[in-house]
Amino acid sequence: MDFMGIERDRLHLSWISSAEATKFIDVVGEVTAAIKALGPNTNFVKNKAKAA
Amino acid sequence: MLGYIDKIREIGERLFTDGKVDVVIGFAKGSMPMMNEPMMARSSGDLQKMVWDGNCGINLANYLTNRKEKIGIVAKGCDSRNIVTHIIENKIKRDQLYIIGVPCKGMIDRRAISKAVPGEVTEVIETRDSIRVKGRDFDETFDRGDVLQKNCAVCLHRNPVIYDELVADPVVEQTGIDRYEDVRKIDSLSTEEKWRFFDDLLSPCVRCYACRNACPLCYCPTCFVDESKPQWVGKGIDDIDIKTFHFLRAYHCAGRCTDCGSCERSCPVGINMRVLTKKLEMDCKDLFDWEAGLTLDKRPPLDTYRPDDPNNFIK
Incomplete structure (x- = not known):
């Protein structure tokens, strides 16, 4: 990519057991922070169909 | 390379007489110069229409998928590697095939030639080391090495890796070539520049799917772009849909692509989509030390697990 x-x-990949609630929270925090730092991705946004 | 055809015909003839095959897949002269077309010879008479020269770039493994009859197939280095991939993926059985191996010195890039001459090419005369091109007001000669297809120029497996019979002695393999120069160049760009690079690269695409159809790996009964339930990707020529198609098609070829160049060769607008598949090829080489289609004895990296598989991307 x-x-x-x-x-x-x-894109983040993580292996979290259902028993690892704290790890889940940490990872979600990290992911959100990383993506907020990048800002919205404008490249892969499809504009509304141009009228013919 | 030019003398091969007599031997190919001779082998074909023998296969038909012995009843070893029902069909021989090879090339026939196309309706335009430098555009040979695949053909299926079903009798020794058909074999006379077969040709072999520097314009046989399309990958014939594409015509083997799910066939039931016994087949003789003419195979260059890249075709043979795709035949191996086909056998590994259970698309054809080895004992159905009689592989006529052709040591290859690279195919001619018809676009490079058309671009280099002032008018329309009407006649091409090929010799061992040169290509003479004629048109209405010009008559030029090129060095064979200068007008090779880009993938042939960096090819490391010119000799077939699997065959029942060779038509000639193996050719010398190229060495000391940096296969991935272009990929590394793109890799060194910034995120924005990369995006712009692919914007540019893919902007002429009209979604004709010639690349997909010419690709021996793209044999899915229904391609993801043709599916409508669910519809994964838009069907028009919106930039994003075009990119989604090319990016995802490349992913589907990961660890399978042999860089035969059929996709680029068949593209009507000459898009070099090979940079995408080549990137994945490079990654497979770096991460798994894998090159597609070299042996029947090893499973490809994407359907095996090894404890030492790289997994540092999982946090």
């Missing part, structure tokens, strides 16, 4: 021009931090 990096190669295509989509920032690496937009």
Whole structure:
């Protein structure tokens, strides 16, 4: 994805057991922070269909 | 390369007489110069229409998918690697095939030639090392090495990796080539620049799907772009839909692509979508030390698990 021009931090992968509530909270926090830092991705937004 | 055809015909003839195959897949002269087309010879008479020269770039493994009859197939290095991939993926059985291996010296880039001459090419005369091109007001000769298809110029497997019979002695493999120069160049760009690069690269795409249809890997009965329930991607030529198609198609070829160049060759507007598949090819080489289609004995990296698989992306 990096190669295509989509920032690496937009995709996170984590392995969290259902018993690891605290890890889940931490990871969600990290993900949100990373993505907020990048700001919205304007590149992959589809504009409304242009009227013919 | 030019003398191969006699041997191909001879082998084909023998296969038909011995009843070893029902069909031989090879190339016939196309309706335009530098555009040979795939053909299926069903009798020894058909074999006379077969040709072999520097314009046989399309990958013939594409025509093997799910076939039931016994097939003789003419295979260059890249075709043979895709045949291996087909066998591994259970799309054809090895014992159905008689592979006529063709050591290859690279195919001609017809676009490079058309661009280099002032008018329409009407006649091409090929010799061992040169290509003579004629048109209405010009007559030029090119060095074969200068007008090779881009993927052929960086090819490391010119000899077939699997065959029943070779038509000639193996050619010398190229060495000391940096296969991934272009990929690394894109890798070094910033995120914005990369996005703009692909914007530019893919902007002429008309979604004709010639690349997909010419690709021996793209054999899904229904491609993800054709599905409507659910519809994964828009069907028009919106920038985002075009990119989604090309990016995802590349992913589907990860660890399978042999860089045969059929996609780029068949593209009517000459998009070099190979940079996408090549990036994944490079990653497979770096991460799993894998090159597609070299052996029947190993499973591809994406359907095996090894404890030492790289997994530092999982946090």
